[in-house]
Amino acid sequence: MSNNAFIRIEHLYKTFSTQKEQIEVLKDINLEIEKGDIFGIVGFSGAGKSTLLRCINRLEEPDSGSVFVGEQEITALAHDELLAFRRKLGMIFQQFNLLDSRTVRGNVSFPLEVARLNRADIARRVDEILELVDLSDRISFFPGQLSGGQKQRVGIARALANDPVVLLSDEATSALDPQIALSVLDLLRSINEKLGLTIIVVTHQLEVVKYACRHIAVLEAGSIVEQGSVAQVLTNPTSDTMQVFVKVNSNLTAGALTEGSGI
Amino acid sequence: MIEVIKKVFTLDTWKVILPAIGDTLFMTVFTTVLMAIFGVLLGVALFLTQRDGLRPLRVFNAVFGAIINALRSLPSMVIIILTMPLAKLIVGKSWGPAAVIIALTLTCVPMFARMVESSFLEVPRGKVEAAKSIGARTWEIMFKVVLPESLPSLIRNFTIAIIAVISVTALAGFFGAGGLGDVAVRFGWNRFLTHMMVAAVLVLIVIVEFVQIGGDIWAKHVVRKRHL
Ligand SMILES: Nc1ncnc2c1ncn2[C@@H]1O[C@H](COP(=O)(O)OP(=O)(O)OP(=O)(O)O)[C@@H](O)[C@H]1O
Ligand SMILES: [Mg+2]
Numbered sequence: 001m002s003n004n005a006f007i008r009i010e011h012l013y014k015t016f017s018t019q020k021e022q023i024e025v026l027k028d029i030n031l032e033i034e035k036g037d038i039f040g041i042v043g044f045s046g047a048g049k050s051t052l053l054r055c056i057n058r059l060e061e062p063d064s065g066s067v068f069v070g071e072q073e074i075t076a077l078a079h080d081e082l083l084a085f086r087r088k089l090g091m092i093f094q095q096f097n098l099l100d101s102r103t104v105r106g107n108v109s110f111p112l113e114v115a116r117l118n119r120a121d122i123a124r125r126v127d128e129i130l131e132l133v134d135l136s137d138r139i140s141f142f143p144g145q146l147s148g149g150q151k152q153r154v155g156i157a158r159a160l161a162n163d164p165v166v167l168l169s170d171e172a173t174s175a176l177d178p179q180i181a182l183s184v185l186d187l188l189r190s191i192n193e194k195l196g197l198t199i200i201v202v203t204h205q206l207e208v209v210k211y212a213c214r215h216i217a218v219l220e221a222g223s224i225v226e227q228g229s230v231a232q233v234l235t236n237p238t239s240d241t242m243q244v245f246v247k248v249n250s251n252l253t254a255g256a257l258t259e260g261s262g263i
Numbered sequence: 264m265i266e267v268i269k270k271v272f273t274l275d276t277w278k279v280i281l282p283a284i285g286d287t288l289f290m291t292v293f294t295t296v297l298m299a300i301f302g303v304l305l306g307v308a309l310f311l312t313q314r315d316g317l318r319p320l321r322v323f324n325a326v327f328g329a330i331i332n333a334l335r336s337l338p339s340m341v342i343i344i345l346t347m348p349l350a351k352l353i354v355g356k357s358w359g360p361a362a363v364i365i366a367l368t369l370t371c372v373p374m375f376a377r378m379v380e381s382s383f384l385e386v387p388r389g390k391v392e393a394a395k396s397i398g399a400r401t402w403e404i405m406f407k408v409v410l411p412e413s414l415p416s417l418i419r420n421f422t423i424a425i426i427a428v429i430s431v432t433a434l435a436g437f438f439g440a441g442g443l444g445d446v447a448v449r450f451g452w453n454r455f456l457t458h459m460m461v462a463a464v465l466v467l468i469v470i471v472e473f474v475q476i477g478g479d480i481w482a483k484h485v486v487r488k489r490h491l
C-alpha cells in the first residue's frame with residue numbers, strides 16, 4: 001500500500017487457550033493505516049475485531065507478529081515504555097467504562113494525573129476538552145447523572161485529554177440510540193478533522209462505516225478477507241461477510257436509519 | 264420474669280456491666296483497626312496476584328490463599344490457644360484483653376482479607392481496562408480505580424466484619440479478658456444470674472445494631488453521592 005503508513009500490523013497471530021481447546025482468533029493479520037484516517041474494522045460477531053483492536057495497545061498480547069505506530073514497534077516495548085505509549089493513545093468502549101466514583105471532571109482528569117501534569121494544567125486541559133465535546137455544563141456531574149450519549153462524550157473527552165496520536169473505538173456507538181450515535185460519530189469526525197487524529201473504529205454496523213470511515217478492513221473468522229476504501233468495498237464487495245452486510249443494508253428502507261437500525 | 268427485668272436495671276448489675284462494656288469496646292476497636300489495616304493489605308495482595316490479576320504471581324497466590332484458608336478453618340478458640348506463647352512474647356503475658364487481641368486479629372484478618380478481595384473482584388473489568396488503556400500504573404489502577412469503585416461494597420463488608428469481631432470477643436472472656444460475653448457466661452450461665460445475662464445480651468444487641476446502622480448510613484451516603 002502507501003509508504004506513509006502510520007500504523008502497520010504485520011503477520012499478527014493470536015490464539016486463546018481454554019481448558020478444552022485452542023481458538024485461533026487472529027491469523028496472519030496484515031494492515032496499513034494512514035495518518036489521519038478513519039479506519040473501520042468490520043465483521044460479524046466473534047470474527048476477532050475487538051481482539052485485533054486490543055492488540056494495538058497490547059491490552060491483548062499477540063502470540064507473534066508486530067504492530068508499529070509511527071516509528072515505534074509496539075510489540076517490542078518493555079512494560080514502562082508500553083505504559084508511556086498508551087498515554088499517547090485513547091480508547092473508547094461500548095460500555096463507556098467511566099468511573100462512578102469520580103465526577104465528569106475527575107474522569108477526564110484521570111489520564112492527565114497518570115501523565116503527571118500539574119494541577120493548573122489539568123484544570124485548564126479539562127475545561128478545554130469538555131468545551132470540545134460540549135459538556136462544560138456537566139463538569140460536576142457524576143456518570144450516574146448522565147445519559148448514554150453524554151457518558152460516551154465523557155469517554156471521548158477522557159480518551160482525548162492527553163492529546164493522543166491514535167483513538168481506538170470498540171463499538172462506541174452500539175449502546176446508543178441512532179440519533180445519539182449519529183451525534184457521537186459527528187463528534188469523532190470533527191475531532192478527526194480538527195486534530196488530524198487517526199481513528200480506528202471497530203463496528204458491526206455498515207451505517208457507521210458509511211458515515212464515518214474512509215478505509216475499511218473486513219475480518220472473517222480471524223482473517224482479513226477484504227480491504228480498501230469504503231466506496232470501493234461497498235460498490236464491489238467480494239467477501240461473504242461484506243455481501244451479506246450490503247444485502248441486509250439495501251433491504252432496509254432509508255427510513256430505518258433513524259428508526260432503530262442502530263447506527 | 265418481672266423480677267429479672269427489674270434487676271437488669273439496678274446499680275449492682277451495671278457495676279459489673281459497665282467495665283465489661285469497656286473491655287468489649289477496647290478489644291473490638293483494637294482488633295478492628297488491625298483487621299482493617301492488614302485485611303486491606305492482604306486483600307490487595309490476593310487481588311493483584313490472581314491468575315488474570317494486575318500482577319499475576321501464581322505460586323505466591325496459591326500458597327498465600329492456602330494459609331488464609333487454613334487460618335479461616337481453625338476455630339477462634341484454637342487460635343487463641345495457639346497464640347498464647349506469641350502473646351506472652353509480645354505483651355508479656357498470655358492472658359487479658361491485650362493478649363487476646365493478637366488471637367482475635369489472627370481470626371478476623373483472613374476473613375476480612377477475603378471480603379476485601381471479593382469486593383475488588385466486583386469492579387467491572389472494563390473499568391480496569393479503561394485505566395490500562397490510558398497507561399495507568401498498577402498502583403494507580405489499584406488506588407484510583409479499584410478501591411474507590413468498590414467502596415460501597417467494602418463498607419458493607421467492613422460492617423459485617425466488625426460485627427464478627429464483636430462476636431469473637433465473647434470468647435476472649437475465657438482468657439481473663441473480660442467483656443460482655445464473659446459476663447453472660449460467668450454470671451448468667453455459671454451462677455444462674457439471669458438478669459446479668461439479659462443485661463449483657465441487651466448491651467451487645469445495642470452495640471451490634473449501632474454498628475450495622477452506622478455502616479448502612481455510610482454506604483448509602485456514598486452511593487447517593489455518586490447518584491448510583
Ligand atoms: N479472553 C478470551 N479467552 C478465550 N476466548 C476469547 C477471549 N476473548 C475473546 N475470545 C474469543 O475470540 C473470538 C473473537 O472475539 P472478539 O471479541 O475479538 O470478537 P468480535 O469480533 O469483537 O465480536 P463482537 O462483535 O461480538 O464484539 C471469539 O470467538 C471469542 O470467544
Ligand atoms: Mg467486540
